[in-house]
Amino acid sequence: MKVTISDLAIARGGIPVLEGLSFEVPAGRALILRGPNGLGKTTLLRTLSGLQPPLVGQIDPGPEAMAYGAHADGLKATLTVAENLTFWAKVFGKADIAPALDAFRLRDLAARPAATLSAGQKRRLGLARMVVTGRPVWLLDEPTVSLDTQAVEWFAEAVRTHLGQGGCAMIATHIDLRIEADVLDLSPFRAKPAREADDFAEAFL
């Protein structure tokens, strides 16, 4: 599935952060989102996932095609690893959690309550959630936080599998994931400060 973003402008906390964004992510491709802290990468992913509306612009397809892996893992602490995945599989209408368990090597941990997992194990479970959604567009925000080198490779392999099935992915990350991907530096799209704000600041110069 192809994603097309046209003339998008987005804000966080009522303040514009990015504007004039247009790009495409074809089926089977990953796009790495780059830019300094605070630029608006998370805000962009939140907007694409439907958690907040854009200021202007078009996003095609809509949120129903998106699976969002945010900073928080979104786990149910008292449910086991398998129960967490089954819960999300039911939410998204999928039945089989086996591919997700295998992709992130979670079989040995399947009966453990999520609350008892280490940070990296929790992150692996959070990412395994993407697999059970069955959704074609993965939106991933700093997905490798807490992952060791081996787990980063398992994650990269899961992304490659997803792309090979015709999905696509947008990934905000500061590290090299060793996934064949296009790279979009969002810095040129930083929203210009409102004129009134400039005038206000200049009054103190």
Ligand SMILES: Nc1ncnc2c1ncn2[C@@H]1O[C@H](COP(=O)(O)OP(=O)(O)OP(=O)(O)O)[C@@H](O)[C@H]1O
């Ligand atoms: N909950 C919030 N309320 C208001 N403003 C926020 C909130 N979260 C973030 N911001 C601001 O919105 C802007 C964009 O933040 P965002 O998290 O999208 O950046 P980012 O590029 O993902 O940064 P990082 O690389 O640090 O994760 C920043 O100026 C940030 O301070």
